[in-house]
Every structure is written in C-alpha cells, then in structure tokens.
Amino acid sequence: MKHPGNEEWMSYLYDECDTADRQRLDAHAAVCGECTARLAGWRGVTARLDADRETPAGAGRRFGRRLPIARWLAAAALLAAGIGLGRWGTVSRTDVRHELEEARVQWTLQARADRAAADREIVESVRALAAREQEWMEDARHEWATARAVDHRAIQTALRGIEARSTTDTVALHAGLLRLAQETGNGFEQTEGHLQQLAGYRPDNSPANEQPPR
C-alpha cells in the first residue's frame, strides 16, 4: 500500500486540500492503521498546542512602553475614534459616520497644527541660539579688546619705567666719568709737581756744594 506523504497529510490536517483529496485521504486512513496512528499523533499535538492559544501569551497589553511616535499616532487615531464613539448616545445612528469622519478630520488638522507649532518652535529655538551665540561673540570680543588695552597700558608703563631707570643710570655714569676725569687730571698735576720737585732735589753733600780742587 502506498501511503500519502507528510505534505499531503499536513494539507489534510489544516484543511487546505480540495474535496477530492480529502475523500481520498479519508478512504486511506479508514483502511491504514499506520497512517491513522500518525494522524492521531499529530492531532494530539495540535490539540495540546491549542492550550497556548487559549491562554493569554503576551496578547493582553495593547500599548507598551516604547516607540512613542508610532504608539502616539495609534493612540491618537484611537482617541479620535473614541471621541466619535463617546458621542454615540447623543447623536442618531446615521450621524455617527459623519461624527467619526469629523473627528478624524479634526484629529488630522490638530496633528498638522501640532507639527507646524513644533516646527515653529524649532525655528525659534535655532534663532535664539544664533542670537545667543552672537551675544557671546560680542562679549568675547569686548573682553578681548579690554584685556588688550590693559596689557598695552601695562607694557607702556613698564617701558617708561625702564626708560627712566636707563636715563638715571646714564646721568649717574656721566657724573662718575666726569669725576673720574677730574680726579685723573688732578692726579696728573700732582704727579707732575712731584716729578719737578724730584728733578730739583740737591742733597747737602752733593758735588754742586763741593769746592773744586785747585
């Protein structure tokens, strides 16, 4: 007996085969214990798998914590629908569609307005930043110029001090040199006097006082 393959049995198990195939497989299972057992085994497993289908497995929370933009959009769409549904009791059934549409349009307009407002806010923030940067630049430039002027004055003062000290030193040097020259002149004159005195010196027993022999 030729047994149908697993592929055929899977189509059968999940109801994806046509009527003719189903009848053929039914007929085979009726006479084939081996295939009937296999089919029963698979059915047993799928029945057990259904236990996980019937209890919540992460299916409870519709809105989580992250992806704020997408979730916000979904929430906003739901809110718009909710507004429409909330007014169900006060409007006639024929108006509900119109109300929902109106809510959707309002939400769209509100979203556009929010986006435009956000854009404006960004532009203003950028402008404010640019202005603040300009102010900082001006302040920095002013501080730099002030510091430069202070430095300039300090340098000039220092230079003037150096110049004054230099002049004083020169005058002192000049006076010193004059005094040295004066003292040197005096020294020369004194020495000359000493030399002249030395040249005119005659001791008492010198030949000049002796009587020449007769």
Place this chain on the structure above:
Amino acid sequence: MIRSFQAGDEQAMWRLRHEDDAGAFAELMERWETPVRRLCARMVGDVHRAEDLSQETFARVFAHRHSFDTGGRFSTWMWRIAVNLCHDELRRRVRRPESPFPYAEGEDGGVRDDGPACEQPSPSEAAAKVEEAEWVRRALVRLPEIYRAVVVLRHFEGLRFAEIAEILGIPTGTAKSRMAEGLDRLGELLRHDERGGAKGFEP
C-alpha cells in the same frame, strides 16, 4: 478566527507609501501589532523582547515603506520582516538563564481578540489550562528554529502553507514537511517534559 488578511492593509500601505499618512500607519499598527508581538513572543520565548521586536518590525515597515511592492500582500511582507528579526535575535542571543518562557509574566490578564467567546472555565480547569500552556511554550522554544517558524505561523497565526513558504523563501512542500517534522518533535518534547525532563518546573 485568526486574522490572516485584511482588505484594507494594502490601501493603508498605499496611503502610507505615497502620502506619508500617519493615520494609515496607526491603522496598520492597530491591526497587526498584537499578532506580530505574539509571533515574536513564541519565536524568541520572551515577552519583553517580543515587544521590542514588534516595535522594531513596525519601525522597519515605516522606514522601508517606499520599497514595499504594491503588487504584493502587506501581511506577507510584514511577517517576513518580523520573522527575519526573530531569526537575527535568536542568532545573536546569548541564552538567558531565566528563559525559556517568561512570556506569560506580567500580563494584565487580557484575552485574545481573535478567538470565539467561550464559557468561563472553573478555577481548576483554568489552572490546568495555564499549566498545559506553559508546557507547550517550554516545548516550543526548544523546537529548532526552522520548524518553530512554520509551526507558529501555521498553527497559531493561521497562515496558509503557500504564504508561509513565501515568507520564509522555501517551497510550499518544504513548509508542509517542516510542519509535520515540527509536530513530531513537539510531541516528543511534550512527552519528554511529562516524564520529568523539565526538572523544577513550577508553572
């Protein structure tokens, strides 16, 4: 029933693509966020990471809206993004000790919005169902990735094999045979857990 196709998806995507319509994006998110998060939770076994991955999926949908093929189906494109993100996550992931299945933690008890209303079970029945669900999640995260993607998309999200094949870039026959193999392996994992393979498991 499980939602696999919405007539408005492609129109919304067209509006998003050509008019940057925020309302259209909100519409798509509202419709698909829960299924995508659910897929990611089952794929990576972590509800918090699944939330991040779901958000990343929609961020990519928005970022790549101009590359969406208008001739194709939005959901297929979106599922492909989500599944690829899950594959990337699993590839680079260092196994966390608190895994594999914290994805029922911290939930607010909300019920799925895609199933038929059923009668309230008794507390013991409810507890048994929760416990069974934990076994299933444990087995699912242990299932090799190539089978897990097919099982999650077919069984839990109700996609047809042809669409799953398109999402994963494999032949339809391969998607079906992976499904059969995945169910066989899941059966083994569930039996193994029952025999005491999952030590210390307290749902």
